[in-house]
Amino acid sequence: MDAVLHALADRSRRTVLEILRDHPATAGELADALPIARPGVSRHLRVLREAGLVDVRQEAQRRIYTIRPxxxxxxxxxxxxxxxxxxxxxxxxxxxxxxxxxxxx
The missing domain is CATH 1.20.5 (Single alpha-helices involved in coiled-coils or other helix-helix interfaces)
Structure with missing residues (x-):
């Protein structure tokens, strides 16, 4: 649970989860919704993935992220x-x- 709480401590990661709560999204869509550069979004997605809060699946060249409740x-x-x-x-x-x-x- 410590990893989950650490992941939730960041506002950008909470924003990502709020978006994914409503619908799956690509990394690009998530990056467009946040005021940070794409490499930063990738780092946030990695933290969320490692905490078990999101899943990712590959569709052709796109990675689709979904929330894990x-x-x-x-x-x-x-x-x-x-x-x-x-x-x-x-x-x-x-x-x-x-x-x-x-x-x-």
Missing amino acids: GPLAEVDDWLEGYRRLWRGRLDALHTEVARGKRSTR
Whole structure:
């Protein structure tokens, strides 16, 4: 999971994943969507591939990239414990706010 979190730490890589979430894309299409040079896009794609976040397939001279949701599901599972913590705290805050409103009436 460390490699996935490292890959997600970069804004350009998150942008690539957002694009691939909607549709497969070539490296050229991804490069056109980012404000960085193509060699930089290739490096980002390599990091995403090594983290298991994207797959690539060859079609003639083109490489088509697609998202792999499995590693993101692992991160989502890990974050669930923190969501429960925050939900509990937000519920407690809501209760205190409601008590405060009742006492000022």
